[in-house]
Amino acid sequence: MKHELKRILDKLEVFTPEEVTELCELLKVIRVEKDALLLKEGQIYNSCFFVLKGCMRKYVTVDGDEKNLAFYTEEQAINFFTSYSKKTPSDSYLSAVGDTILLEGNPDMDAEIFAKFPKLQHLTRKRILVRPKMPLPSTSLLHRKNDI
Numbered sequence: 001m002k003h004e005l006k007r008i009l010d011k012l013e014v015f016t017p018e019e020v021t022e023l024c025e026l027l028k029v030i031r032v033e034k035d036a037l038l039l040k041e042g043q044i045y046n047s048c049f050f051v052l053k054g055c056m057r058k059y060v061t062v063d064g065d066e067k068n069l070a071f072y073t074e075e076q077a078i079n080f081f082t083s084y085s086k087k088t089p090s091d092s093y094l095s096a097v098g099d100t101i102l103l104e105g106n107p108d109m110d111a112e113i114f115a116k117f118p119k120l121q122h123l124t125r126k127r128i129l130v131r132p133k134m135p136l137p138s139t140s141l142l143h144r145k146n147d148i
Contacts, residue, residue, distance in 0.1 A: 031100070038096065049078040049105070
């Protein structure tokens with residue numbers, strides 16, 4: 001599993017080979033099997049994740065039906081900011097779509113590692129705060145009232 005982390009760190013081209021080796025030893029990598037629940041509604045979660053390989057699904061249940069909120073694929077960060085920062089129960093679930101490998105972080109571990117590797121802190125904050133924008137539907141689709 002650590003080879004997936006090494007692959008990502010090498011691809012970034014900001015760490016020396018020695019730093020990559022040390023980060024691979026320090027950072028926590030976990031494997032989540034297909035359909036396994038990593039977070040359940042009502043839990044207070046103190047971890048954040050980064051998908052190294054695979055896919056995770058965030059969803060809620062409404063009247064017994066599962067409603068997807070988000071899918072997280074390789075090289076995307078997963079955070080439950082409200083639960084994580086305010087220590088409030090999560091209102092959603094997080095499960096693995098298939099066998100998935102994640103990098104797991106928490107505030108205590110992050111502070112220690114970020115102090116030693118400031119470049120990692122910068123990259124982590126950048127990945128968490130910069131989200132890809134969803135494309136808007138074309139205007140031709142929005143103005144075709146008579147086609148329905």
